[in-house]
Amino acid sequence: MTPxxxxxxxxxxxxSGVRAGYGSIEVLHGVNLAVPAGSVVALLGxxxxxxxxxxxxxxxxxxPTAGKVLMAGRDVTGVAPEELVRRGVVTIPEGxxxxxxxxxxxxxxxxxxGGARLADVEATAYERFPRLGERRKQLAGTMSxxxxxxxxxxRGLASNPAxxxxxxxSMGLAPLVVEELYGIVAQxxxxxxxxxxxEQFARTVLGVADYAAIMLxxxxxxxxxxxxIEDELxxxxxxxxxx
Amino acid sequence: xxxQPERVEQFQAEINSxxxxxxxxxxxxxxxxxxxxxxVAGLALAIVGGVQVGGAADALDQQSFLATGSFLGIxxxxxxxxxxxxxxxxxxxxxxxxxxxxxxxxxxxxxxxxIDRAAHGPE
Numbered sequence: 001m002t003p004x005x006x007x008x009x010x011x012x013x014x015x016s017g018v019r020a021g022y023g024s025i026e027v028l029h030g031v032n033l034a035v036p037a038g039s040v041v042a043l044l045g046x047x048x049x050x051x052x053x054x055x056x057x058x059x060x061x062x063x064p065t066a067g068k069v070l071m072a073g074r075d076v077t078g079v080a081p082e083e084l085v086r087r088g089v090v091t092i093p094e095g096x097x098x099x100x101x102x103x104x105x106x107x108x109x110x111x112x113x114g115g116a117r118l119a120d121v122e123a124t125a126y127e128r129f130p131r132l133g134e135r136r137k138q139l140a141g142t143m144s145x146x147x148x149x150x151x152x153x154x155r156g157l158a159s160n161p162a163x164x165x166x167x168x169x170s171m172g173l174a175p176l177v178v179e180e181l182y183g184i185v186a187q188x189x190x191x192x193x194x195x196x197x198x199e200q201f202a203r204t205v206l207g208v209a210d211y212a213a214i215m216l217x218x219x220x221x222x223x224x225x226x227x228x229i230e231d232e233l234x235x236x237x238x239x240x241x242x243x
Numbered sequence: 244x245x246x247q248p249e250r251v252e253q254f255q256a257e258i259n260s261x262x263x264x265x266x267x268x269x270x271x272x273x274x275x276x277x278x279x280x281x282x283v284a285g286l287a288l289a290i291v292g293g294v295q296v297g298g299a300a301d302a303l304d305q306q307s308f309l310a311t312g313s314f315l316g317i318x319x320x321x322x323x324x325x326x327x328x329x330x331x332x333x334x335x336x337x338x339x340x341x342x343x344x345x346x347x348x349x350x351x352x353x354x355x356x357x358i359d360r361a362a363h364g365p366e
Contacts, residue, residue: 012251023338037251072255079263087257088250162254192250 010073011036012163012194013058018067020057027053029218030067035163036210040185040195042226044202045215046237051198052094054215055165058196059091060084071163086114088162094171094198096152100141104132107140107151111158125154128184146177153181157188164188166197170204182208202233271330278326285319292316 011034021027027050035041043051056062057069060081069077076084085091098107108125112118126133129150135143140151149169156164166185170178178201186208189195199205206212206226213223214236222232292312299305 012254022341023334025338025341072251072258074258074261074263076258076261076263079261083261087261088254160250162250194251 010070012072013196014068014070014073015054015058016068016070018054018057018064018069020053020062020064020067026065027218028057028064031057031215031218031220033213033220033223035194035196037194038189038192039210040189040197040208042197042199042202042205042209042212043215043220044199044205044212044229044233044236047200049215050218051200051215052167053218055091055167055196055198059089059165085159088160089165090156090159090161090163091165092152092156092167092169094167096148098140098148098151098155101139103137103139104143104151105136108155108158111155114159116158121158124158125151128157128187129154144177145173146181149173149177149181150184153184153188161193164193164195166195168198168200170199170201175204178204202237206230271333274326275330275334278323278328278330281319281323282327283323285316285321285323287316288319289313289316 013033013035015031015033018028018031019026031050031054033041033043033054043054045051053062057064060069060076060079060083063078067077068075071084071089099110102110105122108121109118111121122136126136131147132150132154135147140148143151153166169181169185173181182204185195185197189208197205197209202212206229209226211223212226212229214221214229214232216236221236222229289312292308292315295308295312296305299308
């Protein structure tokens, strides 16, 4: 197993001994995870493992009860999510979070409240996702699941992220569409954005990830290169013993 | 692995320029403990004040003990209890909210399952 190499520079994101939950219910029992600059890290695990809670802590939506969240080596535990967004931490949430009763263009317009110009936002979005350009006047809720996910990604990318969190990109989508979307994720990664991808359906994401981590019952059980971790996946999901 | 040094450097600079305040969760539990400490200290002070008032023969001494012991003690008990109630209630309500969300989710699942069963008929 190859641990994540953070010797060269402090990782862009590091969770250290993070405990968090909802009220009295603790979900994360000391999570350690690092996302080095310019890499794609996949966080995998079955339903209820604590992946989305980990993401909530990383993007500032959930405050940890113990442990630290470090970004570029600085402790940012407890910093408001909007502060982090302004500095380039972007989350594309599970279920996409688009406005179904607004058109594609109006959805992109929502990003401009952060200060970006609509023309620039549209140019970037349509260049990366030409299909959105064709549907700019269509209501977002009437598009296919894949196109809605593209819109969510386009909106996220419009604010020039340095650190991108993707939660369950594949949810409710056909395998071919998922493959296409992960192709785009690989392109985004090549442009230098550091990405933390959360996935329940692991195989597709392993193709684009530099590192993968398996999460079980609120703890990161193993971290390594995708090729090393693949054998452990079945055991993690089916609850079997490691051979 | 790919690098875009300028964006990473810019991100590092922006993160470093951020003002970070102490964590809210830590503050909350600190204030809860402070509430308990204040209430206990107030109770002790009130008891000491009461005993000293009982032991003092002179009315002026009694008033002085009342002012510094009993009244101050009672004020501390009230302040401490208010802090304790405020923060333990917040915890309790948060837990209650999570419970409600969980119940409503479970309920939705049951309804979806029932509709599904009704749609497909008995197997």
